[in-house]
Amino acid sequence: MRDYEIYELGDILLQSGDTLPHAVLAYKTYGTLNAAKNNVIVYPTWFAGQHTDNEWLIGTGKALDPEKYFIIIPNMLGNGLSSSPSNTPPPYHQANFPQISIYDNVRLQHQLVTQKFGITKIALVVGWSLGAVQTFQWGASYPDMVERIAPFGGTAKFRPHAKVVFEGMIAALQADSVWKNGYYTQQPKTGLAAMGRVYAAWGFSQAYYLEHLYQQEGYHTLEEYLVDYWDQVFLTFDANDLITMLHTGISSDISSNPVYDGDFELALSKITAHALVMPGSTDLFFPPQDNKYEAQHMPNALFIPIESKWGHCAGIGQHEPDSEFIDRRLQNFLLE
Template sequence: MRDYEIFKLGDITLQSGEILPQAFLAYKTYGTLNAAKNNVIVYPTWFAGQHADNEWLIGPDKALDPNKYFIIVPNMLGNGLSSSPSNTPPPYDRANFPEVTIYDNVRLQHQLVTQKFGINKIALVVGWSLGAVQTFQWGASYPDMVDRIAPFGGTAKTRPHAKVVFEGLIAALQADSAWKQGFYTEQPKAGLAAMGRVYAAWGFSQAYYLEQLFQQEGYLTLEEYLVDYWDEVFLTFDANDLITMLRTGIHGDISANQRYQGDFELALSKITSRALVMPGSTDLFFPPEDNEYETHHMHNAIFLPIESKWGHCSGIGQHEPDSLFIDTQLKQFLLE
């Protein structure tokens, strides 16, 4: 049974100028919207994530407590639940699906929040990885609407090195002979497994592998970990969907729109929301130095690294000490 709702947007003109016909967002809510409509938290999803993957941070006695807050988790475009190559009718299906940006995602989420629920004030936008990029975009696009933002494990702009890594993930997938320029008749499983192997090197830190911390996840050897986990991790996803999300990440930049005209520092300076920025201390996708630079250009931002050997994946909810740190800091941040 479907555990989420659909918000229909109709034909949408994307930032690229292309039309996405009969666009829709899949979303799930937790808790109850209060009469004042001021207990709202927006928690976007991330690359290869869906709303259920965000639930580790939601629950009674957690920072995102549904007994206190109305939490909206909008699924990212391209993740297989919201409009994606795998669920859009021809001629915009598969490899013909138009390019979507972080800006597009947030603009449509804004429509969901305002038009569906009549909300004009958000207590917190929070997100990990590409969800963090969306969080920054909320702060830059709607500064008067958002009280607080808490991006963790992600930056306000994808730097060149991260772009190279994302392109490498795409190249590994497309090297499969079953790819057929995105018009495959069956999923390119060898390419999806190769993508997992590439991601494995960047998702965690060098120390994670040196100290064999994957054994804490139940894998006795490195080979077992790679074969049984990383070779399988993307097989449940559609290949075109994954590439759509990666390309969204490649072009991530909160200033890449008409409002800011590519002036990144200006966009950062216009984020007036209180901000708690938590990079993973050993993140190889989005290193903490990038977030430190960003917070220097924001008016009211706290830079607080997650000290962890779990690298980028310190923010995915897999490692209890990291998860507890994030939850504790969010609790305090919501009280301030």
């Protein structure tokens, strides 16, 4: 039995100019929408993540408390639950699935929030990694609607280095002979494992590996960690779904839309919501200096790094001290 709902969007004109027919957004809610409809938190998913992967930050007594807030987790397009290459019928299946932007994702999430639930104010948008990019986009696209944003472990646009890393992950996957230009008849497992090996170098910091911190996860040796975790991590996903999300990340830029026409600093200046920007101090994907620059161009931003050796994955809920830090900061932020 599925533990999420489906919102039917109909035929959607995407930013690319393509039309995605019979588009759907998968989402899950936690808590109860109050009568004033002002206790809303939107919590988008991340690359290779689904709503269940966000649940570590939700719970009684936590910042995202379902006894106080109505929390909506919309699944990204391409993640296998919302419209994706793996669940879209021909002719838009597999490698024919159209390009999806961050702007597309947030615009459709806004449609869910406003048309399905009749919500006009959002107390907080929060997200990690590609979820953080969506969080920034919410602030830039709907400044009068969003009261607070809390992006962590992600930037408002992909810098060249992050794009190179994502391109490397795509190249590793597509080198599998089973790939067949995206029209495979079986999942390219060798390529999926190779993608995991590429990600492994960037998901955590140099100190994480140097100090054998993976042993805290139950792995005795580096080889065991790479084989038993990273070689397996993407095997449950469809390859085209992963590439769709990677391309979404590569093209992400909150100003790359008709509203801001590529003026990044202008887009940042229009994020009037109170913002809590939390990069991982050792994040190799999204280094803190990029977030610091962004926060300096936002009128109401607080820049607080997560001091951690867990790199980018300081925000994934695996390391309890990092998780407690994020939750504590969010609790204080929601009280301000």
